[in-house]
Amino acid sequence: EKIIEAAKRELETQQTVIQSQISEHEAQLARMPALEEELNEICHVLAEIDKSQEQISAKREQNQELLSQIHRLESLCAQFVEEVRTLEEKIALLAQSGAHCPLCQSELGIEGRERLQGKLRSEKETKTEALHAKREELGQKRLEYQAANSNLVRKEDTVNNERIDKQSQASTVRNKINEIGQADKEISEKRAALNELAKFLTDQDYAPSQRQALAKLKREEAELGYDRERHHRVREQLDKLQRYEEDKRELDEANQLRDREKVALVDAEQAISDLCSDMNEYVEQICKLEAELDSLPDIASKLVEAEQSRQTLASNWRSSYDRLTQLRMKLRQYGELENTKRSYERHWRQALEEEQIYKELTEAFGKKGIQALLIERSLPEIEAEANKLLGKMTDNRLTLRLETQRETKRGESIETLDIKIADELGTRSYEMYSGGEAFRIDMALRIALSKLLVMRAGASLSTLIIDEGFGTQDSSGREKLVETIDSIQDDFDKIIVITHLEELRDAFPVRINVIRTAGGSTISFD
Known part of the structure; x- marks a missing residue:
């Protein structure tokens, strides 16, 4: 019967526990709207925090732009400083006696020097004023950047801390909502279990083996003629006798306690002795x-001084x-x-290398570079070929020389290209010869130059065209020109001579006659 009652109590306990769990889950479900509203509020706050973060990012970009402006202003200030220094050097050079013009290298007079100095001083003042203005602007930009950056760091720390706090709250609320959702799923299961327990209790469908055993015992009791009253009387006598057994057990425990108390008494006496010794030490x-208390005022004053020192140190900290x-x-x-400086230095070194390359290219492609080298190597060939032709046209009476340098009045050498012609009267410049002689000189130079160009191009000069020029020659000169043309005819496939002189018509084997008529020009071949 006790087992059956225990099984019943266990089922009732389970019923109570399940009912309590259902009530707890229902209470949690009742909190669901409030938690969802709280989660929505937290999400709204997080959205506002995201907006604040975007604003902070925008302000950081503004700060970066402000920092770029500061770098540009620093670069401009450095540029202005360099320009002012350069102008000061130029002014100092002009202040020296015998200053020369930076363009033509001619010596400047007093008036020119003062005018140039005034122009440079005016430019220096303009650059200095611009430098001061840029430095003031740079100082303002730096203060503005420092204030904005400090404010931005504080805001960013505040926003990050608030974000972490709200995210933690949101995580907690979501966990609670998930737990409530899980509890909602469990309620139906709990209610089904509760109904099953109620059915067990109502139908008394519990402890079946014990119930079968109880029914069997009742049948055996009826068969044996069991007397319940006699059984109770025997049990009461047994309970009375059980009291003496309890007294015996208590007596045994008292004897054991007495022995322990004796040992404890010895320990207590020893402890009293130890306490007396400790008391003497405490006295x-x-x-x-008490002796130290007499010096307490000094300690108090030292404590005040130490507190003042601590406050001072805290303030200093x-x-x-x-x-x-x-x-x-x-x-x-x-x-x-420093990073910007390194970048500028890298660009500066690269610019220096490029400048050196450009200087070398400028020098190579300038007057004194490849052009001068080509001219210097070509002139001897031109000169030799021209003298060869000129000798044929003048019976070796005229020779020419090409000069690429000449001395100035100051004794300096400059690049030039002068044609010096010599005859039996001496060496004279090109302008001092007659038109016929100049024509022969021109013809010799042009043919020599054409041959050189064609040879350099890897081709051959197949056609020579001579347009007029014979009118400036006397009869002897014309004969020499014709002889010269005949002498060089093997060098060309065709030589075309254009002239209006009748006496030259028979000087060449093939003639193309151009005759102007009222109806237009006509040509004929002889």
Whole structure:
């Protein structure tokens, strides 16, 4: 019967527990709207935090733009400083006696020097004023950047901390909502279990083996003629006798307790002795403490001084920390400036290398470079070929010489290209010869130059065209020109001579006659 009652109580306990769990889950479900509203509010706050973060990002971009402006202003200031220094050097050079014009290298007079100095001083003042203005603007931009950056760092820390806090709250609320959702799923299961337990209790469908055993015992009791009253009387006598057994057990425990108390008494006496010894030591310590109490006012004054020192150190620490923060900001700025400086130095070195390359190219392609080298190597060939032709046309009476340098009045050598012609009267310039002689000289130079160009091009000069020029020659000169043309005819496939002189018609084997008529020009071949 006890087992059956215990099984019943267990089922009732399970029923109570399940009912309590259902009530708890229902209470949690009742909190669901409030939790969802709280989660929506947290999400709204997080959205506002995201907007704040976007604003911070926008402000950071503005700060970066401000930093770029600061770098540009620093670069402009450095450029202005360099330009002012250059102008000062130019002014100092002009102040020296015997200053020369930077363009033509001619010596400047007093008036020219003063005019140039005034122009440079005016330009220097303009650059200096611009430098001061840019430095003031740079100082304002730096202060603005420092204030904005400090404010931005504070805002960013605040927003990050608030984000972390709200995200933690949102995670907690979501976990609770998930738990409630899980509890909602469990309620139906709990209710089904509760109904099943109620059915077991109603139908008394529990402890079946014990119930079968109880029914069997009742049948055996009826068969044996069991007397319940006699059984109770025997049990009461047994309970009375059981009291003496309890007294015996208590007596044994009292004897054991007495032995333990004796041992405890010995320990207590030893503890009393130890306490007396400790008390004597405490009395001595009290005497010492009383002596120290006499010096307490000095300690109090020292404590006040120590507190003042602590406050001073705390104030100094805060000041040092603020200064450290400023120095860290400056150090970060200097690091950025150092990176910018390295970038500028790299570009500067690259520009220097390119400048050197361009200087070399300018020199190579300038007057004194490849052109001068080509002319210097070509002139001897032109000169030799021209003298060969000129000798044929003048019976070796005229020779020419090509000069590429000449001395100035100051004794300096400059690049030039002069034609010197010599005859039996001596060497004279090209302008001093007659038209016929000049024509022969021109013809010799042009043919020589044409041959050189064609030879350099890897081709051959197949056609020579001579247009007029014979009118400037006397009869002897014309004969010499015709002889010269005949002498060089093997060098060309065709030589075409254009002239209006009748006496030259029979000088060449083939003639093309161009005759102007009223109806237009006609040609004929002889």
